[in-house]
Amino acid sequence: MHESKMDTLIRISIILVCIIAVSIAFFIQGKNQQRKESIPLVSVIHESNQIDDPPLLAVYQSKNSKHYLILYEVIRTDNNLFKATNTIELSEKPKMFRKDKKSKGVWVHFDDRWTYYNENLENEKRDNKFIDEKITSVPFQYDTSEKKGNLFLMDQSIQFSLSEDDELIDIYTLSKDKKLLLVHFENDIKIIVRK
Structure with a gap:
């Protein structure tokens, strides 16, 4: 069977459209995956009971293809300064963090296992029953068009406001009185102080 020039042109056009569509789909999927991988992992390990009791949080950061677990104290008496208390290099990227039910340690979930690190970030054997599954996030609304956040706390x-690059992930309480809050963005963490 002989194919006309018009049939050949249509067939080639269809093939090119399919190749372009598949290329665009791979590009978009790769971009979305890169965004997900850049999201920092954060967990509040200890909520402050009073102004001289600093909150403690665990933060994952990646630099130069290396993975780090960092514990920060938030010094409430010094303008809520973030102070790194301990840092360790991890062998792989963690999936999530959870606080411990009884200590100021952190549970790190890797692909197939949970690993416990005490408040000095020393790896210790510990029963998985101490993993605290509760996440103390605060209800909020996020208006992406106006880049504004609304936080609802205790009938208040x-x-x-958010900058153009901010992508709000979650909000956590850092103090028992709920006056100090941690705002978790896609690439950053910040503090909100309630009056």
Whole structure:
């Protein structure tokens, strides 16, 4: 069977359209996957009981293809300064963090296992029953068009502005009185102080 020039042109056009569509799909999928991988892992390990009791949080950071677990104290008496208390290099990227039910340690979930690190970031054997599955996030609304956040806490609404690059992930309490909050963005963490 002989193919006309028009049939050949249509067939080649269809093939090119399919190749372009598949290329675009791979590009978009790769971009979304890169964004997900850049999201920092954060977990509040200890909520502050009073102004001289610093909150403690565990933060994952990746630099130069190396994986780090960092414990930060938030010094409430010094303008809520983030102070790194301990840092260790991890052998692989963790999937999630959880606080411990009884200590100021952190549970790190890797592909197929949970590993416990005490408050000095020393690896210790510990029963998985101490993993605290509760996440103390605060209800909020996020208006992406206006880049504004609305936080609802104790019958109070707190409004805050976001920069163009900020992508809000979650909000956590850092103090028992809920006056100090941790705002978790896609590439950063910040503090909100309630009056």
